[in-house]
Amino acid sequence: MNVYVVYDSESGHTEMLAKAIAAGAESVKDTKVHLKHVSESRPEELVDMDAIIWGCPGHFGTISANLKAWIDDLGIIWAEGKLINKVGAVFCTTASVHGGTESTLLNLITTMLHQGMIIVGLPGNIPENALFGSYYGAGITCPVESSPDSPPNMPTESDLALGKALGQRVAEIALKFCRV
Numbered sequence: 001m002n003v004y005v006v007y008d009s010e011s012g013h014t015e016m017l018a019k020a021i022a023a024g025a026e027s028v029k030d031t032k033v034h035l036k037h038v039s040e041s042r043p044e045e046l047v048d049m050d051a052i053i054w055g056c057p058g059h060f061g062t063i064s065a066n067l068k069a070w071i072d073d074l075g076i077i078w079a080e081g082k083l084i085n086k087v088g089a090v091f092c093t094t095a096s097v098h099g100g101t102e103s104t105l106l107n108l109i110t111t112m113l114h115q116g117m118i119i120v121g122l123p124g125n126i127p128e129n130a131l132f133g134s135y136y137g138a139g140i141t142c143p144v145e146s147s148p149d150s151p152p153n154m155p156t157e158s159d160l161a162l163g164k165a166l167g168q169r170v171a172e173i174a175l176k177f178c179r180v
Contacts, residue, residue: 001031001178003171004049008038008056008067013093013142013155020160021053021091021138024167031171038070046074047082051174052117053167054108055091055137061100062107071111084116087174089166091138093155101139109136120166120173128158128165138166 003025009015015037022035034045038056046052054071056064063071077083090108094101109119121135122128134140140159155163 001051001171001175002034002049003031003051003053003167003174004034004036004046005053005167006036006038006041006067006070007054007091008064008070010057010064013140014055014057014091016155016160017091017093017138017140017163018055020155020163021055021167024164024169025051025053025171027164027168028171028175031175033167038066041070043070043074043077046077046086049086050178051087051089051170052083052112053089053091053170055093056104056108058092058094058100058104058139061103063104063111074111074115078115081116085177086115086117087120087170087177088112088115088117089120089137089170091163091166092140094139094141096143097141099141101134101141102136105134105136105139118177120170122162122166122169126165126169128161134162138163
């Protein structure tokens with residue numbers, strides 16, 4: 001079974017989360033993960049995937065320009081219905097609390113719904129999500145540094161555990177679909 005994780009990342013925050021998601025998916029037996037930065041990803045690669053997870057930093061409550069441009073290139077695949085019934089999930093990072101995490105996740109989900117994909121979120125009763133309430137996908141906040149000399153506020157272990165949980169859940173759900 002193949003899981004495709006594509007991400008945009010500017011400061012490394014979203015890349016760390018993408019890698020955690022990939023690790024969670026890889027923990028499911030018989031799962032091969034294809035992890036790509038949006039600049040390395042070609043839309044036609046999605047056709048042979050069983051599950052697709054995409055994410056980016058949230059920019060003012062919506063999708064980053066790089067990932068949005070890549071999504072916009074999915075028009076031919078959409079017209080041919082090549083992503084219909086593929087399992088999908090989303091993730092994002094934001095720089096501030098109430099900085100648009102949920103709206104970014106919902107914008108990312110909307111593009112998957114237009115493709116006819118089956119969306120997988122994170123139930124609130126899994127231990128990794130108990131504090132986050134990130135039902136739409138993995139959404140984390142890495143606050144902006146207070147000064148240029150401050151160390152970067154990278155994702156915490158709890159943040160990365162949320163990503164791993166999403167990756168694992170997507171792979172498990174996709175595997176169930178593959179066996180049908």
